Amino acid sequence: MTENNPLDALLAACHWIGEKGWCPATGGNMSVRDGDSHCLITESGKDKGQLTADDFLQVEIATNHVPSGRIPSAETGLHTLIYGLYPEVGAVLHTHSVNSTVLSRVEHSNGLVLQGYEMQKSLAGQRTHLDEVVIPIFDNSQDIPALAAEIAQWAQSHPLHYGFLVRGHGLTCWGKNVAEARRHLEGLEFLFQCELQLRLLEAK
Numbered sequence: 584m585t586e587n588n589p590l591d592a593l594l595a596a597c598h599w600i601g602e603k604g605w606c607p608a609t610g611g612n613m614s615v616r617d618g619d620s621h622c623l624i625t626e627s628g629k630d631k632g633q634l635t636a637d638d639f640l641q642v643e644i645a646t647n648h649v650p651s652g653r654i655p656s657a658e659t660g661l662h663t664l665i666y667g668l669y670p671e672v673g674a675v676l677h678t679h680s681v682n683s684t685v686l687s688r689v690e691h692s693n694g695l696v697l698q699g700y701e702m703q704k705s706l707a708g709q710r711t712h713l714d715e716v717v718i719p720i721f722d723n724s725q726d727i728p729a730l731a732a733e734i735a736q737w738a739q740s741h742p743l744h745y746g747f748l749v750r751g752h753g754l755t756c757w758g759k760n761v762a763e764a765r766r767h768l769e770g771l772e773f774l775f776q777c778e779l780q781l782r783l784l785e786a787k
């Protein structure tokens with residue numbers, strides 16, 4: 584998939600996410616990189632299934648400053664954190680699916696271990712179901728700057744790949760472009776559903 588216009592690709596991804604039901608009730612937020620120092624992110628309070636290009640705001644990655652003065656999504660600081668840490672990231676998707684919400688509460692540790700699934704290969708660089716993929720889980724907070732600082736601290740010693748979960752809240756995932764971010768989102772959502780069903784069966 585070529586992305587001559589990343590915002591068009593992101594808009595299509597937002598509509599797809601809306602159809603999947605992964606961002607109910609205006610939750611979640613999506614962004615694309617806009618050059619080295621900015622990103623474009625969804626405006627607060629919009630239905631992700633019905634976004635248009637006018638619903639994206641330019642934000643400075645280093646400062647979270649919004650030149651237009653409009654209000655971006657509440658979790659903008661988590662997007663700019665990822666763009667700032669990883670210059671190769673081109674798109675970030677944050678969703679509130681049932682599976683990511685529930686699984687991040689069922690798993691009490693600070694990392695969800697995925698192992699034994701063929702679909703792990705939907706994640707960039709993964710070649711075999713035999714490896715372990717660990718998706719970090721951070722406790723939820725309404726203080727996004729504090730949460731971003733905690734994640735940044737963690738990432739200093741544990742480089743982040745693909746995405747992270749916020750407990751009882753949802754998934755933030757990314758890729759080098761919108762297509763890869765979409766693949767990671769779809770792959771992780773599939774893996775979360777498998778893991779939840781497996782745990783339910785094993786608990787019986």
Ligand SMILES: [Zn+2]
Nearest residue numbers: 611658677753
């Ligand atoms: Zn959220």
